[in-house]
Amino acid sequence: MNLLADLGWLRRPPADIRDRFRSMAGNPNQPDIVSDTALIDIASYALDINQLTRVSRLATDRLKSPIDTVLTRFKLGLIGSGTMSLIAPAIAGSGPRHSTLLTVVEGDYGRALEESLSPTSSVRSAQPDGVLLALDYRDLHLDTAVADPDTAAGRVSAAFSHLQTIAENLRPSLKGPLLLQTVVPPMEPLFGSLDASECGSSRAMVTALNARIANWIREGDDVLVDTAGLANAVGLQNWHDPAQWHAAKLPFAQEMVPLYADLICRTIAAIRGKSRKCLVLDLDNTIWGGVVGDDGLEGIRLGQGSAEGEAFLAIQHMALEYRSRGIVLAVCSKNDDTIARQPFRAHPDMLLKEEHIAAFQANWNDKASNLRAISEQLNIGIESLVFLDDNPFEREQVRRELPLVAVPELPLEPALYPRVLTWAGYFEAVAISAEDRKRADFYQANATRSAVLASSSDMDSYLRSLDMLCTIRPFDGVGRARIAQLINRSNQFNLTTRRYTENEVAAMETAPDKFTMQVRLVDRFGDNGMISVVVFDKSVHAWTNDIWLMSCRVLGRRVEEAVLAHVCMAAKAEGVKSLIGHYIPSAKNGMVANHYGKLGFTLADESNDGGAVWVLELERYRPPELPMQITRQESTRVA
Amino acid sequence: MGMHVTIDQLTEIMRDVFDDDNIKPTEAMTADDVEAWDSLSHIRLIVSIEKRFDIKFTNAEVETLRNVGDLLNAIEAKL
Numbered sequence: 001m002n003l004l005a006d007l008g009w010l011r012r013p014p015a016d017i018r019d020r021f022r023s024m025a026g027n028p029n030q031p032d033i034v035s036d037t038a039l040i041d042i043a044s045y046a047l048d049i050n051q052l053t054r055v056s057r058l059a060t061d062r063l064k065s066p067i068d069t070v071l072t073r074f075k076l077g078l079i080g081s082g083t084m085s086l087i088a089p090a091i092a093g094s095g096p097r098h099s100t101l102l103t104v105v106e107g108d109y110g111r112a113l114e115e116s117l118s119p120t121s122s123v124r125s126a127q128p129d130g131v132l133l134a135l136d137y138r139d140l141h142l143d144t145a146v147a148d149p150d151t152a153a154g155r156v157s158a159a160f161s162h163l164q165t166i167a168e169n170l171r172p173s174l175k176g177p178l179l180l181q182t183v184v185p186p187m188e189p190l191f192g193s194l195d196a197s198e199c200g201s202s203r204a205m206v207t208a209l210n211a212r213i214a215n216w217i218r219e220g221d222d223v224l225v226d227t228a229g230l231a232n233a234v235g236l237q238n239w240h241d242p243a244q245w246h247a248a249k250l251p252f253a254q255e256m257v258p259l260y261a262d263l264i265c266r267t268i269a270a271i272r273g274k275s276r277k278c279l280v281l282d283l284d285n286t287i288w289g290g291v292v293g294d295d296g297l298e299g300i301r302l303g304q305g306s307a308e309g310e311a312f313l314a315i316q317h318m319a320l321e322y323r324s325r326g327i328v329l330a331v332c333s334k335n336d337d338t339i340a341r342q343p344f345r346a347h348p349d350m351l352l353k354e355e356h357i358a359a360f361q362a363n364w365n366d367k368a369s370n371l372r373a374i375s376e377q378l379n380i381g382i383e384s385l386v387f388l389d390d391n392p393f394e395r396e397q398v399r400r401e402l403p404l405v406a407v408p409e410l411p412l413e414p415a416l417y418p419r420v421l422t423w424a425g426y427f428e429a430v431a432i433s434a435e436d437r438k439r440a441d442f443y444q445a446n447a448t449r450s451a452v453l454a455s456s457s458d459m460d461s462y463l464r465s466l467d468m469l470c471t472i473r474p475f476d477g478v479g480r481a482r483i484a485q486l487i488n489r490s491n492q493f494n495l496t497t498r499r500y501t502e503n504e505v506a507a508m509e510t511a512p513d514k515f516t517m518q519v520r521l522v523d524r525f526g527d528n529g530m531i532s533v534v535v536f537d538k539s540v541h542a543w544t545n546d547i548w549l550m551s552c553r554v555l556g557r558r559v560e561e562a563v564l565a566h567v568c569m570a571a572k573a574e575g576v577k578s579l580i581g582h583y584i585p586s587a588k589n590g591m592v593a594n595h596y597g598k599l600g601f602t603l604a605d606e607s608n609d610g611g612a613v614w615v616l617e618l619e620r621y622r623p624p625e626l627p628m629q630i631t632r633q634e635s636t637r638v639a
Numbered sequence: 640m641g642m643h644v645t646i647d648q649l650t651e652i653m654r655d656v657f658d659d660d661n662i663k664p665t666e667a668m669t670a671d672d673v674e675a676w677d678s679l680s681h682i683r684l685i686v687s688i689e690k691r692f693d694i695k696f697t698n699a700e701v702e703t704l705r706n707v708g709d710l711l712n713a714i715e716a717k718l
Contacts, residue, residue, distance in 0.1 A: 018660075086679055247682075247698045247701070254682065
């Protein structure tokens with residue numbers, strides 16, 4: 001996949017997208033915030049040019065109603081070189097992704113100057129909110145190299161004057177700014193490297209023109225659209241398609257249209273003040289490698305010394321850069337608050353410090369609820385947030401609950417996170433002020449624990465959508481190494497923190513007085529592997545828990561309840577009356593102090609060190625309905 | 640040898656490009672038979688086909704195509 005051309009930060013369109021288009025088009029009701037949010041949501045996939053054309057029709061229909069909710073209207077005039085008629089609907093179709101509703105008025109083919117000079121031209125008489133001037137190096141007569149510097153300068157000046165004339169003639173009819181594109185240079189060098197320094201080369205003349213355009217922007221209220229930068233990033237060889245130019249005067253390859261349309265729309269959103277303002281960061285495996293609760297300060301990977309550590313340093317560096325230009329930083333992590341803050345306070349390689357974070361939400365609540373809390377605490381709209389998280393489960397939960405939060409897809413390689421986040425363009429700026437740069441400082445560093453909102457998210461319906469399959473089997477030879485690893489490595493979701501050697505684990509496979517469980521979980525995003533290990537000591541009347549641990553990565557999925565149901569079923573079948581659970585406190589397992597309480601056990605005894613004994617009377621236990629399929633298997637005996 | 644392309648595969652693409660689930664292309668069908676099939680949507684059709692089958696047509700090849708049958712043959716020749 002080409003990250004830029006395929007808009008890699010966006011999800012791939014779902015298989016049923018045409019059905020969704022159809023049902024949205026057939027909706028007879030008045031538009032409201034629900035239908036507008038649905039329009040924003042469907043535009044938030046990486047749509048191709050056909051799908052964008054479809055959305056543009058939905059947008060056109062939507063524009064007929066005067067009702068306004070979360071979408072901002074903008075009328076864009078489009079004056080450019082070549083055939084713009086395939087590009088116009090793509091721009092309109094990309095608008096809802098950036099919460100805008102666009103009307104695009106095209107100028108007549110090849111008549112840029114006439115469109116600007118005549119007050120009754122289609123663009124001028126539409127009284128647009130802005131006009132995009134998208135002229136091509138060929139129309140500006142910079143496609144032929146010239147021999148001497150004076151002639152070159154003359155050509156550049158002529159091209160610049162041409163742009164100025166068009167711009168100044170359009171201005172009286174505009175309600176807003178001009179959007180001026182930098183010109184994309186051709187990619188066929190006449191000399192080779194010398195094209196960069198020979199001022200008469202096509203490439204040098206285009207570069208000189210772009211410098212003058214940038215200067216011009218700096219002095220006024222017009223807005224720069226750096227198409228040259230975009231083409232550079234995606235590669236001129238991907239951008240230019242001479243065959244398409246010759247066949248239909250397409251100014252750039254049609255495959256680039258979705259990317260180009262997105263650039264235009266993010267610029268318009270920025271003009272309307274809708275660029276995002278806050279970057280919310282997950283912690284584990286997003287700004288450092290590993291899980292701080294399990295790996296500890298010494299175990300997380302950050303800094304020089306490993307490729308992975310360096311990649312996460314670069315991510316933190318990028319976050320700080322954003323902060324220095326006025327983007328507010330926040331943290332949203334599933335972690336104990338004190339443990340989550342440790343790296344910020346004590347890790348020598350951390351670039352981010354607590355004072356850089358304006359809102360710090362580290363708890364075991366779902367992330368959508370935490371994002372709502374952050375939005376409240378910072379007093380900024382939920383639509384101002386960008387959420388960066390390596391875990392597709394968390395990303396999808398947030399998208400489902402809060403479709404207005406921007407959640408980029410991330411590749412597996414963290415070294416690419418900065419590239420994906422910056423190219424998604426959430427923080428596009430059309431102007432930068434001194435106030436902007438100081439904004440992040442206005443938020444007091446939040447040293448105290450933020451108030452956690454009670455979860456208001458519809459987790460169960462989300463969980464049901466994940467097609468979770470939970471497989472439970474007794475300990476066996478196949479799982480032995482991984483079981484031993486989990487037993488010795490898990491610290492947080494670990495009720496007793498008892499450590500056993502692999503030999504001791506092997507012995508449990510055949511011990512008649514041990515009830516053992518290895519639990520695996522598969523979901524829509526993939527196979528999570530073995531995520532929980534549970535062992536009960538069997539006696540005639542009661543089974544007592546020896547080990548109960550789980551990977552924090554699957555918190556909130558109700559796996560613990562599935563485990564309990566499994567144990568209860570087995571215990572009841574053997575005539576057992578009760579289950580006994582022990583909580584043995586450690587430095588790291590505070591999060592499971594009330595684990596048994598949540599599962600319906602009764603507190604039987606407490607000790608001074610915080611430890612507790614809990615009891616469940618099996619005749620009072622009823623298994624709950626769970627949002628997953630549970631498969632119980634016999635062990636896979638290794639002969 | 641190359642793979643076979645079916646009219647069903649092309650139908651799927653055409654329905655997407657022309658946004659019409661009722662189109663039932665036959666080998667004799669031409670642009671005149673489909674209201675949404677103009678010079679611009681023709682470009683989208685060619686580009687969509689190129690992307691779907693990972694092939695490239697030259698302009699000269701595109702200019703020779705008269706009907707859906709020609710299109711199917713042209714695609715198959717590239718697979």
